[in-house]
Amino acid sequence: MGCFSIKCGLLAGSVFGAVIAILGGILIPVGDMIIERTVKKEAVIEPGTTAYDNWASSEIAVYRQFWLFDVKNPQQVVQEGAFPEVQEKGPYTYKTRYLPKANVTFNPNNTASFVLPMGAIFEPSMSVGPEEDTVTTLNLAVAGAYSLLPPASHILLDMVINSTNSSLFQHRTVKELLWGYNDPILKDTIGLFSPYNGTSDGPYNIFTGKDDISKVSIIDRWRGETKLSFWNDTYCDMINGTDGSSFAPFVDKDVPLYFFSSDICRSVSASYEATMNLKGIEVYRYSLLPSTLASPVDNPDNKCFCRNYETTKNCTLAGALDISSCSDGRPVFISLPHFLQGSEYLREVVLGLHPDEEHHKTFLDVEPITGFTLNFAKRIQANMMYGPAKDITVLNKVKDYTLLPLAWLNETATLDDKTADMFKRELISRIDMLEIVQQVLLIAGTSRGRAHGNYS
Template identity: 70%
Template sequence: MGCCNRRCGLIAGAVFGAVVAILGGALIPLGKSVIEETVEKEVVIEPGTTAYDNFVSTGAKVYRQFWFFDVQNAQEVLQTGVSPVVVEKGPYTYRTRYLPKENITFDPNQTVSFMLPMGAIFEPSMSVGPEEDKVTSLNLAVAGAYSKVPKVVHMVLEKLIKATNSSLFQSRTVNEMLWGYHDPLLKGTIGLFSPYNGTFDGKYNVFNGKDDISKVGMINKWQGKRTLNFWNDTYCDMINGTDASSFPPFLDKKKPLYFFSSDICRSVSASYEQSLNLKGIEVYRYTLQPNTMASPTVNPDNHCFCKDKESTKNCTLAGVLDISACKDDNPIYISLAHFLHGSESLYDSVKGLNPSKEHHVTYLDVEPTTGFTLRFAKKIQVNMMYGPSKVITVFKKVKDYTIFPVVWMNETATLDDETADMLKKELISRIEMLDTIQKALLGTGVVIFALCLISYCMVRRKQSLIV
């Protein structure tokens, strides 16, 4: 009778274990559904959601750090035509994007429109010196005029340069180079980012994700248009992805992330590189790929980004993007910092550059379930071009077209501890708790079932031997 009760108990235990395991297994799809529903509710851009709070005003502090390329041999370049030798000087740090979005309007087609105000506040404690520090750099007005003025009127430009005592290089303060100064040649204000304070980026129109979560944050229009008009090509003028502050939830490592940057006047993509732990939160790191700025001979998709065949060596030059079409025809060339992934000729033209993937790559650290970008570093370099001239004195010794690096910047932000704790408490911890319960039920049930089944078999075997 005792053996019978023991066998019955083991059978009951096995059944109980099986039921618990089945319950744990059944919770997996149910739990996944609950997680998806919770996340989708919180990432929709509408008042009351986690996404909306971050959408209106960035919680993390955003900084722009600038490193200038200080010319060490300006007179030698002018007198003998040797390559400029530069030394990196920086960082000079400014806090940006501290102003909330303006004119937020919810449209009937499940989109939301807004304007992004621009502003910069100098941060002395994060800089190597004051804004009054001087750098010897390219004369923006002279280089700009050289690119804009046809060769047939170089004599006129020569007279203006001499009359204003201008030269190929100049010494200016950091503040002047970035935000503007009165130039005698142009008789107006010129600066790398002038005007900036008090201006706006946009108008943006993005999908709020309410009717289709896979489109949340995707740019529908920029400046009232669904495509750009800079490149005169359907492919290059496409506006793809988000503004990189967030992406649709439930990331797939195999798929790249697309985003549009008004700084470089085009859309780009970033690919998964590795998983990291950021303040207790798993993030996927995405980086720009080397072929992003490759020449069309290597990456045919870039054929329509090549505008000036003369200075880009018939579109074989890698690493630079002529964005003059979207910068009022100012001869601005964008590249990665220190011409990372650029052609060797770029380093031959200017000495002192040291590209490094560790220090100069652009990356995004994105939380994979929500699609929120929790840390990023956008690193781009502003360059200008100049070349030889038989008429203009300051260019007579120049042997070939030179794309000169003026400054590179790192726009960066990392979520703060308070936001990290909120995300872990309100969202990630709940997801992890549900996942733990599922695994615990499934694991416990399987163990109970296996132990009871093994014990039952052992009891049966022992009983049969006795008989």
């Protein structure tokens, strides 16, 4: 006999509400499992996945903006030993890394190998002037020869400098300084980034994450080696992390992110700074810590990066990295722009520098679910050293070693509106919808059961 009483109806409603609540409770772990399984599947670097499409694509433009340091008092530096005074000029912007990865090969050990073709296309609309703008800058050949030749050869070097009508400083166009010019002393093409066009970075071997998603994008080998050979030290020669373009999914903001940069010939780490909103997508901002370029006095781990005790004041200077061992012997020092986070001394002997945390720091904006870097700014400065030399006319008035900034760059890229909308539609909206369904079922089930309980 059927149950048609009010009490039976209330009982049935309560049971139905409990079932909905239980279903909502079940959906939470099940939904999380679905999300996790889907993300891990799509994060593997192999044809057909979202990660592969982003990894292989060259659709998101990467730009390099350059600010060059124009020396305002070259004669006073040479004739009186004055501190150089500089003024930055820029940006001069180039589209770089617009070419897709080349020689892509998937290997049996769940790694993928490739090279990164390099090129630079000038973007006048994003620049303050043409490439033909001129700057007064350090003579790269004079400073380079001074740094590389022993003092016994300085008299000969002075003769060469005089015979070519060269000096400690020179006038060069933006294009010449960045990409190369024929030098009268070396009888060869030199420039801060010469050669660049038509060259490539790598080859790289990275883990695809197919067998272990926590290893996805981590560099296995660079130029065929699992470690570097620049620093003659096990710690400093380690290749850690990815190339910075992506990380393993489900990022934990309490754990630093590690990445390797061939531009500075070393691995670094970045730590969580803040949660940001990027075109409606929540991202974690990571930035370099001051300890990255700290002196060995403050960070003993950096001792193996100190190459020259004389020019670094017995390795007590912070903020500059000597990369001559990985730049074909060229005496180049890398720092953050305007010697941000560097020793005060570096800014005392070069006038006109104004470090600013917001404009000069390096950061990555990483979407925490996928581990994709959706926005970044890599900011580094190229510097060269010169110092006193009694047998070189253009240097015999110089009083102390000076690390002179030549140019700083901001390599940057961010997802466009179309990609942001696709990202939100394909991932974020589905996760949000699943969470909404979970919450609605829980609330509906709990409310229905509570309501019927009151009537009983």
